[in-house]
Amino acid sequence: MKKSILMAIALVGAIGFQTASARPLDEIQKSGTIVIGTDGTFPPFQYFDGGKLTGFEIDLGNEIAKRMNVKVEWKPMAFDSLLAGLSQDRWDLVIASFGVTPERAKAVDFTNPHYCTGGIIVSTRPDIKSAADLNGKTVSVQTGSTYFEAVQKVPGIKQVRNLSSDNDARNALISGRANAWITDKFVALTAQAKGSQIQGSTHTLYLGNMLFDEEIATAVKKGNSPLLDKYNSVLKDILDDGTYAAISQKWFNEDVRCKGGSTSVATN
Known part of the structure; x- marks a missing residue:
């Protein structure tokens, strides 16, 4: 992370x-x-x-x-x-x-x-899977994280929403303020299994490709x-x-x- x-x-x-x-x-x-x-x-x-x-x-x-x-x-x-x-x-x-x-x-x-x-791409859209799919998109990440560092290396991203916590970054995706959320793969798997809710509405999370691996x-x-x-x-x-x-x-x-x-x- x-x-x-x-x-x-x-x-x-x-x-x-x-x-x-x-x-x-x-x-x-x-x-x-x-x-x-x-x-x-x-x-x-x-x-x-x-x-x-x-x-x-x-x-x-x-x-x-x-x-x-x-x-x-x-x-x-x-x-x-x-x-x-x-x-x-x-x-x-x-x-x-x-x-x-x-x-x-x-x-x-x-x-x-x-x-x-490692850092993985998460979206509410199944067509956003790879780094290339982030072209022209808004991406949410946690401040101070390696995910923030990684998205700086991805060309074509429209905007990076750099938020204070990973929960805030997830909620930015769920609320439609971001097209993708970059987070830890195990965090993403947990969120996907539980389902993500905001304002009473449940959203399906789709896991895309890994952007990087880390120890x-x-x-x-x-x-x-x-x-x-x-x-x-x-x-x-x-x-x-x-x-x-x-x-x-x-x-x-x-x-x-x-x-x-x-x-x-x-x-x-």
Whole structure:
């Protein structure tokens, strides 16, 4: 998942923060609590259901914290402020479906990926399937996301609606303010299965081609190697002992771990 991290950092720097939470591993273990920033508006990965934060990444983050012998304090925040907040010491980790990109890796360190996915074209029209079909169309995406970055590389798009959340981007499609919505393929599959409603009317969602593939990982403050190494060790155990597969099956009915190899960006 998921404009320029430098812009986000500049915005956070302009606001300023007084709390400090991005700590070395030994301080986290001594305190007994790890602070994790997340988005909370991106089902089925992290979202609120009846006021409770839930989702695949929430289950995974809770399991990792459990094996680190610490409790989790989740900090839901606007997606495009999360990595900047990490750099400003607001939390220890960010688990929010962040795709690993060279630009982001200049600002934060990424753990090993915890799933692989990609950006997919979604429309209420079955004839909008490929990047070429976006010619002359209005496309909705979430601000700060890799989806926004990807659509900039697609020629001929009439307008990009850059919205604050993925839900807003979806609703722009459903309400007719956009012809297509670019989002995570698993998010799209969930939305398609549930059906999308707005103002009492149900709309069929059609899934088109993938615009790009990406690896999703947890972000750690730059240089916090002990925490990074510990996270990767615990994640490996979860992947190896069947726990990851069980969590993944619960949310997707399949194992969404990365199968190896590199990912690449494509727009056709």
